[in-house]
Structure formats: structure tokens, C-alpha cells
Amino acid sequence: MATPIHSKLINKAAREVLKPAGLVRKGQSRIWLDDNKWWLTMIEFQPSSWSKGTYLNVGISWLWYPKDYLSFDIGYRESSFVEFKDEETFLKEVIELAKKAKDKALNHRHSMSSPELAKEFVLKNTIDDKQNIWACLHKGMACLCASDISNARTHLENVMQCKENRDWANSVKGFAQLLLNLKPDEQLFAMQDAIMKSRKLIKLPEIEGLFSNRA
Known part of the structure; x- marks a missing residue:
């Protein structure tokens, strides 16, 4: 199945903004991780079941309890739903979401650098x-x-x-x-x-x- 255009635009924005800051995409998902060894900043461009577009969720997932899943232990929803209407507008909007997510991740790095x-x-x-x-x-x-x-x-x-x-x-x-x-x-x-x-x-x-x- 072909990847929907709005998903391609989300991936493009995330690659351009998050990848240079050292964040890594989790597989082919809409989740990006900032790996800080014993904790992660997790960034999720969460889809809707009803509309094309995305929410932005950003939070910390602690790794000091054995588990096989990611969790939003601190933080979660960072934006209301951004709906896809046209390519140009949506790309600009998701780039801004990605920048907001990057700022949160960098702030977490600084706040927990020791x-x-x-x-x-x-x-x-x-x-x-x-x-x-x-x-x-x-x-x-x-x-x-x-x-x-x-x-x-x-x-x-x-x-x-x-x-x-x-x-x-x-x-x-x-x-x-x-x-x-x-x-x-x-x-x-x-x-x-x-x-x-x-x-x-x-x-x-x-x-x-x-x-x-x-x-």
C-alpha cells in the first residue's frame, strides 16, 4: 500500500528537523526517539482515526524498570490536531511541530545531563x-x-x-x-x-x- 501524502510530509519534516539533532526514527513508524541511554525522549506524530493529519505527543520514557514497550512517563500531548488540507500548508505546519518537538528533546537533554x-x-x-x-x-x-x-x-x-x-x-x-x-x-x-x-x-x-x- 502506498504511503499517504500527508504521512510522507510528516516523515520529510521529521527527517529535516529531528535527524540532524541526533534523533532516530523507530522503524517505519511516526515515532522518533532521542536516546539518552537510561531514558528516552519519545516524539510521536499521532494519527487520527477520522481525519488525515497529526497530533504531536512528546514525553519521557524511563528505562530503569524492565519493559518491552515505550511509555509517556512524563509529558504527552503538545498540540491540537493539525489537519491535512493542502501539501504546502501542511508541510509548514508539521515542520513547526517538529521544531517544537526538537526544542523539547534538547531541553530534556539539558535538564537531565547528569x-x-x-x-x-x-x-x-x-x-x-x-x-x-x-x-x-x-x-x-x-x-x-x-x-x-x-x-x-x-x-x-x-x-x-x-x-x-x-x-x-x-x-x-x-x-x-x-x-x-x-x-x-x-x-x-x-x-x-x-x-x-x-x-x-x-x-x-x-x-x-x-x-x-x-x-
């Missing part, structure tokens, strides 16, 4: 709800990443206190309990292992030096 800055970013931008199992986990992992062992333990213990008990939540709790049972130096290795597993499951390239600053 584990310490990442911890500050996560604590500031994650919901403050001790019954939100993902919020508790991400706060704990961000603190652990920055070697803030005391606060990491507090947030991971909050994971264990969450009332959610469906299978997926029990898996998260099992992961948190595993970390709580380890010594601090062992916890960091366990987190690195989880990141490597996520990268493999999502089919990202193998890397070294997880927590070195980005050049």
Missing part, C-alpha cells in the same frame, strides 16, 4: 501521590541513580505500600522489593541490569557507560 539533575527533574515533574505506584517507583529510581540511597529507599518502600494489586503492580512491587533487599552498590548494578534489559526488549542499540554525561 544523574543529580535528573533526580531534581523527576522529583519536580512527577505527581506527588504515594498511591501512584509508577510515581513512587520513578522517584525511587531517580534517587538511586543519583546515589541518594536514603530517599531512594523511602520511595521504594512507598511502592510496597501502594494498594494496587493487579499482576502488573505486583511485578513492580517485586522489582522494588528486590532492590530493597540489596546493598547500595548492588542496587546500582541491579538498576543497570534493568536498563539493559529494557533496551534489549525495546530493540535499542547496546551501549556502555550508562551514567556518563552526554557529550
